[in-house]
Amino acid sequence: MAGRTGAGPGRWRSVLAVCFGLVLLLVPAGFLAAVPDALARGDAYAAAPACTAGARPDSCTTTVAATVAGTEEKARGRKVDHWLRVTERGDDRARRVHMSGSRLYDVVRAGDRVSLTYWRGEIRTVRFGSATEETDASPADDWRLPLGIGLLVLPIGLGFLGTLWWWRRSYAAAAHAGPWQLGVGFVAGALLGCTGFVAAQVCPSVPGALLVTAFGVPPVAALTGLVAWLTRRRERRAVDTSDIVAVPPAGRQCVRAAVLGDVPYRVDGFDHLVVGDGPPAVTPDPDGRVARRPLPPSLTVRGVRAPRPDDPGHWAGGGTYDTVVIECRHGEATVLLALAREDAPVVLGALRESARAAG
Numbered sequence: 474m475a476g477r478t479g480a481g482p483g484r485w486r487s488v489l490a491v492c493f494g495l496v497l498l499l500v501p502a503g504f505l506a507a508v509p510d511a512l513a514r515g516d517a518y519a520a521a522p523a524c525t526a527g528a529r530p531d532s533c534t535t536t537v538a539a540t541v542a543g544t545e546e547k548a549r550g551r552k553v554d555h556w557l558r559v560t561e562r563g564d565d566r567a568r569r570v571h572m573s574g575s576r577l578y579d580v581v582r583a584g585d586r587v588s589l590t591y592w593r594g595e596i597r598t599v600r601f602g603s604a605t606e607e608t609d610a611s612p613a614d615d616w617r618l619p620l621g622i623g624l625l626v627l628p629i630g631l632g633f634l635g636t637l638w639w640w641r642r643s644y645a646a647a648a649h650a651g652p653w654q655l656g657v658g659f660v661a662g663a664l665l666g667c668t669g670f671v672a673a674q675v676c677p678s679v680p681g682a683l684l685v686t687a688f689g690v691p692p693v694a695a696l697t698g699l700v701a702w703l704t705r706r707r708e709r710r711a712v713d714t715s716d717i718v719a720v721p722p723a724g725r726q727c728v729r730a731a732v733l734g735d736v737p738y739r740v741d742g743f744d745h746l747v748v749g750d751g752p753p754a755v756t757p758d759p760d761g762r763v764a765r766r767p768l769p770p771s772l773t774v775r776g777v778r779a780p781r782p783d784d785p786g787h788w789a790g791g792g793t794y795d796t797v798v799i800e801c802r803h804g805e806a807t808v809l810l811a812l813a814r815e816d817a818p819v820v821l822g823a824l825r826e827s828a829r830a831a832g
Contacts, residue, residue: 497630624669632662722749727761
């Protein structure tokens with residue numbers, strides 16, 4: 474196949490795939506690089522003392538009393554934003570404070586007294602009695618989103634590049650290869666990435682999120698490895714065609730089958746094969762009564778095998794592991810008959826009977 478020869482359009486596809494994989498590494502690298510700055514802002518806010526006379530306003534916090542004038546909520550997709558409307562002492566103007574969650578929103582009512590903590594000109598924390606909640610402007614959790622995105626995309630990028638490396642080295646040589654094999658690394662990376670993203674949102678610290686993500690590697694590897702092993706074992710059984718032997722048709726039968734190859738009797742829509750009623754013939758009729766196009770008696774059976782990634786054409790008549798291919802020769806052309814494993818013996822017998830009858 475062109476994608477495996479390393480030349481022409483296939484080479485450019487490979488180059489683009491590698492570039493895409495590198496982008497999947499550079500994007501999380503950028504987000505992860507932003508985590509230290511976010512942590513520094515959060516630490517600076519947490520360590521900021523209360524402002525005293527002469528203190529720089531950007532290095533300390535100011536707490537003022539306020540009264541709740543009301544609450545608001547606004548749906549944004551699946552997320553709901555919660556707002557408090559407050560008025561500070563000596564100022565009748567109502568200010569809208571975007572909260573990071575709904576804890577205070579659910580308990581405060583109009584007229585309740587709250588405390589607002591300012592840092593660098595913005596309200597960062599709201600207190601109501603013993604309850605405290607950060608606002609959306611608080612830097613305390615600014616590290617969560619970049620860390621989460623970094624931990625989400627990085628394993629996906631590594632899985633994609635690993636899959637690309639395996640495809641270039643092994644996929645073309647697989648005796649029975651399916652699209653699922655190209656998705657194992659990507660799925661494993663996605664599962665681990667989702668684990669990392671969730672950990673970044675719920676763990677109290679960066680080391681905790683990294684530790685949870687690291688602990689997620691063994692179960693994700695075990696799960697995807699088990700699924701791949703079970704699927705591969707089923708494939709090995711599908712590859713073994715030694716139990717398929719020719720059985721002469723006992724009577725007229727019409728089975729699902731398709732001719733694959735550059736030959737005149739390969740016609741789109743002709744997805745059935747009639748056997749046991751003269752020479753085997755392809756037809757679009759499930760009953761096999763009309764539009765029959767006989768296969769040439771000179772068709773020589775070379776063997777029976779499982780489908781391969783580089784087989785021409787496509788047949789949707791059977792499951793991935795229930796399909797076999799009868800490989801034939803017609804002159805210099807290779808002709809494939811794709812059909813269900815259970816139908817292969819009788820079709821194989823019909824082809825050999827037709828060849829013997831032709832002499």
